[in-house]
Every structure is written in C-alpha cells, then in structure tokens.
Amino acid sequence: QKEVEQNSGPLSVPEGAIASLNCTYSDRGSQSFFWYRQYSGKSPELIMFIYSNGDKEDGRFTAQLNKASQYVSLLIRDSQPSDSATYLCAVNEDSNYQLIWGAGTKLIIKP
Amino acid sequence: SQTIHQWPATLVQPVGSPLSLECTVEGTSNPNLYWYRQAAGRGLQLLFYSVGIGQISSEVPQNLSASRPQDRQFILSSKKLLLSDSGFYLCAWSRQGASGYTFGSGTRLTVV
Numbered sequence: 001q002k003e004v005e006q007n008s009g010p011l012s013v014p015e016g017a018i019a020s021l022n023c024t025y026s027d028r029g030s031q032s033f034f035w036y037r038q039y040s041g042k043s044p045e046l047i048m049f050i051y052s053n054g055d056k057e058d059g060r061f062t063a064q065l066n067k068a069s070q071y072v073s074l075l076i077r078d079s080q081p082s083d084s085a086t087y088l089c090a091v092n093e094d095s096n097y098q099l100i101w102g103a104g105t106k107l108i109i110k111p
Numbered sequence: 112s113q114t115i116h117q118w119p120a121t122l123v124q125p126v127g128s129p130l131s132l133e134c135t136v137e138g139t140s141n142p143n144l145y146w147y148r149q150a151a152g153r154g155l156q157l158l159f160y161s162v163g164i165g166q167i168s169s170e171v172p173q174n175l176s177a178s179r180p181q182d183r184q185f186i187l188s189s190k191k192l193l194l195s196d197s198g199f200y201l202c203a204w205s206r207q208g209a210s211g212y213t214f215g216s217g218t219r220l221t222v223v
Contacts, residue, residue, distance in 0.1 A: 032211075034211060034212075041219075042216075042217070043201055043214040043215060043216055043217045044155075044201075044214050045214070046211055046212070046213070049211055088154070088155070090212075098157065098160065099212060101154055101155045102154065103153065103154035104154060
C-alpha cells in the first residue's frame with residue numbers, strides 16, 4: 001500500500017529561524033510532490049509543488065526532493081508566527097488522479 | 112479564474128437524519144472532483160472521487176454516497192447519519208491529467 005509519512009509534531013521553531021519539515025513516501029514511481037498548509041479550522045491550501053526533476057524555491061519557501069532516500073522537504077526561512085499551521089505532504093503518480101496524503105506536521109513558530 | 116464553492120459551512124444534525132452537502136466549481140470544465148473527510152486532529156480521508164458526470168468511485172464503504180449530476184457539481188449525501196459521520200468535509204477539484212488539488216472552504220458537520 002502506498003504511504004506518505006510525516007512526523008506529527010508539534011515542531012517548535014523560534015521566530016526568524018529556518019523551519020524544516022520532512023515527509024517520506026513509499027512509492028518509487030511518484031512523480032509530483034505537494035505541500036499544503038492548513039490553519040486550524042480551515043481547509044488546506046497549496047503552497048508548493050515540485051516534480052521529480054528538481055527542487056523549487058518560492059520566496060521564503062523551498063521544496064527539495066531526495067529521490068534516492070524517498071523523502072521530500074519543505075524549508076521555511078525567516079519563520080513568522082503566521083507560519084504556525086499544520087503542513088500536509090501529498091504525493092502523486094502521473095498515472096493516478098489521486099494524491100496520497102500524509103497526516104501532517106504541526107508547526108509552531110514562537111515569537 | 113477558477114473558484115470552488117462549498118456549503119453550508121457548519122451543520123449540526125441529529126443521528127438518523129439525512130445529509131446533503133453541495134460543491135460547485137466555476138471557471139473550468141470537466142474537472143476531477145473529490146470528497147474528503149478529516150476527523151479532528153487527523154489526516155485527510157478520501158471518500159469519493161469523480162472524473163466525469165455520473166462517474167463516481169468510492170474509496171471507503173459506509174453510509175455515505177456521492178453524485179455528480181452536472182459537470183461542475185458534486186453532492187455528498189446520506190440517508191441516515193451516524194455519530195461517527197461527524198467531521199470536517201472537504202470538496203476539492205483538479206484538472207484532468209494534472210494533480211494539484213484546490214479545496215473548498217469545508218463543512219464542519221456535527222452529528223448529535
């Protein structure tokens with residue numbers, strides 16, 4: 001069974017520091033990787049996605065893929081209290097409509 | 112631009128009552144549509160997905176059903192709610208052949 005695993009946290013990071021979130025996936029055929037942010041009581045929103053061909057940087061966010069070890073990371077630089085949320089990792093195969101979801105990591109940015 | 116609408120935002124229903132949640136997408140055609148449930152403090156559980164009108168795939172056997180009567184409309188229903196049906200229900204869409212999802216604002220259902 002295809003799985004995506006995340007440490008549930010909470011991960012506590014001081015304001016201004018780098019927050020590093022990881023998820024591992026079981027299916028070597030996975031082609032695209034997504035990070036969603038979910039504030040308490042709200043629906044998930046897509047913040048980053050990468051394909052198997054490379055990493056991506058967008059503002060304070062960087063998504064990195066390690067195919068050999070089958071994990072994907074999300075780095076948040078200059079962490080802000082507004083970054084406090086649960087971060088969901090999701091993985092997809094090109095041949096499949098469905099995303100396989102991790103359970104999420106709760107991130108707390110301490111002022 | 113594309114938008115997804117989901118309603119109601121909050122619902123409190125007695126055990127044994129029926130349920131109907133509606134989701135509509137604007138600004139695109141032939142989307143893939145999904146219903147997810149998220150229990151408190153838990154991950155996302157895929158309930159149903161649809162790749163076209165009248166085409167529904169169920170992921171979890173239960174007392175819920177889904178229908179897609181129009182291209183951009185997806186409905187989640189139940190004839191008799193159980194206490195265990197409480198949760199945060201999320202509708203999502205994606206383009207055919209692409210894999211990123213956009214979620215609606217969700218419906219928080221409490222069965223009492």
